[in-house]
Amino acid sequence: xxxDIKNNKKKIPPAGxxxxxxxxxxxxxxxxxxxxxxxVNSLKKGLAFYLEAVSTDYVLSALKVTIIATIIALIVNxxxxxxxxxxxxxxxxxxxxxxxxxxxxxxxxxxxxxxLAFIMTFGRLGWASGIVxxxxxxxxxxxxxxxxxxxVVLATIFVTxxxxxxxxxxxxxxxxxDEEEAAALMGAKGFTIxxxxxxxxxxxxxxxxxxLCAARALGEFGAVxxxxxxxxxxxxxxxxxxxxxxxxxxxxxxxxxxxSSILVIIxxxxxxxxxxxxxxxxxKS
Numbered sequence: 001x002x003x004d005i006k007n008n009k010k011k012i013p014p015a016g017x018x019x020x021x022x023x024x025x026x027x028x029x030x031x032x033x034x035x036x037x038x039x040v041n042s043l044k045k046g047l048a049f050y051l052e053a054v055s056t057d058y059v060l061s062a063l064k065v066t067i068i069a070t071i072i073a074l075i076v077n078x079x080x081x082x083x084x085x086x087x088x089x090x091x092x093x094x095x096x097x098x099x100x101x102x103x104x105x106x107x108x109x110x111x112x113x114x115x116l117a118f119i120m121t122f123g124r125l126g127w128a129s130g131i132v133x134x135x136x137x138x139x140x141x142x143x144x145x146x147x148x149x150x151x152v153v154l155a156t157i158f159v160t161x162x163x164x165x166x167x168x169x170x171x172x173x174x175x176x177x178d179e180e181e182a183a184a185l186m187g188a189k190g191f192t193i194x195x196x197x198x199x200x201x202x203x204x205x206x207x208x209x210x211x212l213c214a215a216r217a218l219g220e221f222g223a224v225x226x227x228x229x230x231x232x233x234x235x236x237x238x239x240x241x242x243x244x245x246x247x248x249x250x251x252x253x254x255x256x257x258x259x260s261s262i263l264v265i266i267x268x269x270x271x272x273x274x275x276x277x278x279x280x281x282x283x284k285s
Contacts, residue, residue, distance in 0.1 A: 154227070
C-alpha cells in the first residue's frame with residue numbers, strides 16, 4: 001500500500017505535463033535558439049574569418065574598456081554592497097528605510113536616463129563641470145568624465161549598483177542579530193564580529209551577487225551608449241556589436257555575430273559559475 005501511494009505521488013497530472021512542455025518550448029524559443037543562432041552565424045564564413053573578426057583593433061579596444069569598467073564597477077559595488085547590507089540588517093538608525101529605497105533606484109530608472117543624467121551633471125552645461133575644470137587647472141591634469149572612460153565606468157557602476165547588496169540583505173535578515181549581540185557581550189570588537197560571524201553567513205550570497213553584477217556590467221548598453229561616442233577608445237563590446245551591425249554589409253553583420261559570441265560564451269560561463277555557487281550555498285545551508 002505504501003508503495004502504491006509513493007508511485008501515485010510520482011505521477012505528473014496531464015495538466016502538469018502540458019505546462020512543462022509549454023515552459024520548455026518557451027525557453028527554447030526565447031533563449032536557446034537565439035543564442036545558438038548567434039554562434040552559428042558567427043561561424044558562417046569560417047573559423048579564420050571568425051578569429052580575424054574578434055581580434056581587430058576596435059574589438060580588442062572594446063574588450064579592454066569592457067573589462068576595465070566591469071572590474072571597477074565590481075570592486076566599488078562589492079565594497080558598497082557589503083557596507084550597506086551590514087548597516088541595513090545589523091543596525092538601527094534614522095534614514096535606514098530611505099537608504100534601502102535609494103539602493104533600488106537603478107532598478108526603476110532607464111539606463112538611458114541615467115546616462116543623460118551623468119551628461120547633465122558632468123557635461124559642459126553640468127553643475128559639476130566647474131569642479132572638474134578647477135581640479136584640472138589646479139593639478140595640471142586633463143580629467144574628462146563625459147565621452148571618456150570615467151563616464152563609461154560611472155554608468156556601469158550605476159546600473160550594477162544594487163546587485164551585490166540585494167543578494168546579501170535577505171541572507172543577513174534571515175540570520176538575525178543574536179550571534180553578533182552574544183559576541184559583543186563577550187567583548188568581541190566590531191571587525192572581529194564581522195569577520196568571524198557576519199561574513200561567513202553572507203559569503204555565498206556575496207559571491208552570487210558579484211557574479212550577477214559582473215554579468216550585468218558586461219552586457220550594459222543604454223547608459224554606456226549615452227556616455228561613449230568614440231569607437232576604438234570608449235566603446236564597450238555591446239556598442240562595438242551595435243556599430244558593426246549598423247554598418248549593414250554582409251561581412252560586418254557576420255563580424256557583429258562573431259563579437260556577440262564572446263558575450264554569449266561569457267554568459268554561459270557566468271551561468272555555470274552561478275549554478276555552482278548557488279548549489280554550494282544550498283548545500284551549506
